[in-house]
Structure formats: C-alpha cells, structure tokens
Amino acid sequence: MDEVILTADGMLRAMSGAAVADPLRALAMRVTLGPGCALRSFMRLLLAHPDLRRLNDFAAEFAAQYGQWPDRDCAPAGLSRLELSRVVELIGHPAPARLEIYHVLRGVTAAGGDMEIKPWRVEALLDVPLTLGPLRHVVFGDRVDELRFETVCNLFEFLEGICWQLAFHGAPLECALRR
DSSP: OOEEEEOTTSOEEETTSOBOSOGGGGTTSEEEEOTTOBHHHHHHHHHHOHHHHTTOHHHHHHHHHHTTSOSSOOOOTTOOEEEEEEEEEEEOSSSSOEEEEEEEEEEEOTTSOEEOOTTSOGGGGTTSBEEEOEEEEEETTEEEEEEEEEOOOBHHHHHHHHHHHHGGGOSOGGGOOOO
16 A cells, blocks of 8 residues: 655655655555654645645635634643554444444543543644554453454545534534533
C-alpha cells in the first residue's frame, strides 16, 4: 500500500519527501502522521487543499472557521494527546448480529488514561498532538483489551474520522447538552 505523510505544517508528503500535489490521488494511501502533527496540522491540510473540503460538509465548516481561531497555545491542561482509533464492534445479541467499523477520537492523559474531549470546542484542541491509536475490538459490549492492533487508515478514512468526531464539538455553548 502506498503511504502519505501528514506533516506538522499540514502538507502531504510522499515517502520520498516530495510534496503531494493532488490529494485526491492520495485518498486511498495509508496515512502516517509526521513528528509534531497536531489537530492544527489537519486544519492546515484542509486549508491547503480545497478539494478535500468537498469530501465532507464539516471539513468546509472547519476551514471557514479556522481563520477566527487562536494561532497558538490551544491545548487544555492535562491532555497529552488526541488519538484516532478504529473500533470493530460486534453488536446485536440476541440476533440479528451486525458488525460496525468506525473511528473514535479520544483524549489521552500523560498516564495513558482516557480523557473526555467533548467539553472542549475544536479551537481549544488545535495544538494537542495527534496520533493514530490501536484498533479496538468490542464484542457484544465487552471491551477486550488483549486484542489491540496497530490502526492503519487511508487518507480518506482519516479525514472522515476526524471530521465526524469533531462535528460533535461545533454546537454553540448555549445548545450544549448537560449530563
């Protein structure tokens, strides 16, 4: 599988180091996150490549708002990194059973624990390091920690996964649901 690297400045690079001129041709390539990659890198990618914004309605909204967001120091205290993981979940016991495959963007503390990121708006998370987390298996609601694998996703899955997860952070504060 061909590979593309997302750099800290939001550029796409081939493994040779050459810039990727047409991101649409790279959508099926495995994405690797370069050193210093953060959520801001993802936003810069959307700004640099208007064609990518056409793939997801939320991507266009994020790119439009990006210019209004702070240009540095956007990382909540206690949050070590953001981790995009793929989840394979078997649901529906008793039958009919179904298999769902989706991505989850979660916050991780320095100790490796989960940290809920929904309370923060997107612009508050821009400078948090971004990584690809392990693939997780969930079988009928039971999380099996022993079955963890490297998450591999292509550029399209990465784009779609991040945009979908961040879409839940865009509601005005007045509309936020309280638990």
